[in-house]
Amino acid sequence: DSGVTQTPKHLITATGQRVTLRCSPRSGDLSVYWYQQSLDQGLQFLIQYYNGEERAKGNILERFSAQQFPDLHSELNLSSLELGDSALYFCASSVAPVMNTEAFFGQGTRLTVV
């Protein structure tokens, strides 16, 4: 158990819909990172928040957004969903604003868009 909690574990939704994925970081970790893993793309970095502020952006679509709340949990919002958005979405956390030494990953949310 990494200490990073993601909910829900599985999500099935229709094209055009909007969903919210939730991540609770390890106790004491201030940074949260979101990754997308689809079959043909591998693990892709989406976005990072540190202590409530956006820190870095990766390959995140404009239809996607995220935020980190005062209690440090984070939510990834995916809207106008397309079939190609079906993937595993991982959240990771670390103490520092940079992912040095060790990052802890959650077990992921499997999103299926039908």
Place this chain on the structure above:
Amino acid sequence: DAKTTQPPSMDCAEGRAANLPCNHSTISGNEYVYWYRQIHSQGPQYIIHGLKNNETNEMASLIITEDRKSSTLILPHATLRDTAVYYCIVRVELKVRANNLFFGTGTRLTVIP
């Protein structure tokens, strides 16, 4: 971050040492080598990292060549639970905006009974 090259797949007999190679010929002097693994759709798990000296922890050993252009992750006594995709990543530690890990395609290690 420097690019890494890993074999797409490897097999290893249970109980034997698994040696996973990684080439990073364009690595810079201040870039670290990290290894993570991902067991069947679970979240990636940190294994070990190093700069230029060999490193060992309870999970594995990391051997980095003197020119730092390649490294080998060693699992000394592979078990079936070590079957996973292993990712070799090189990045600058504590670089202000290098805030994430770039995962390549990794090596799929299959431990055979």
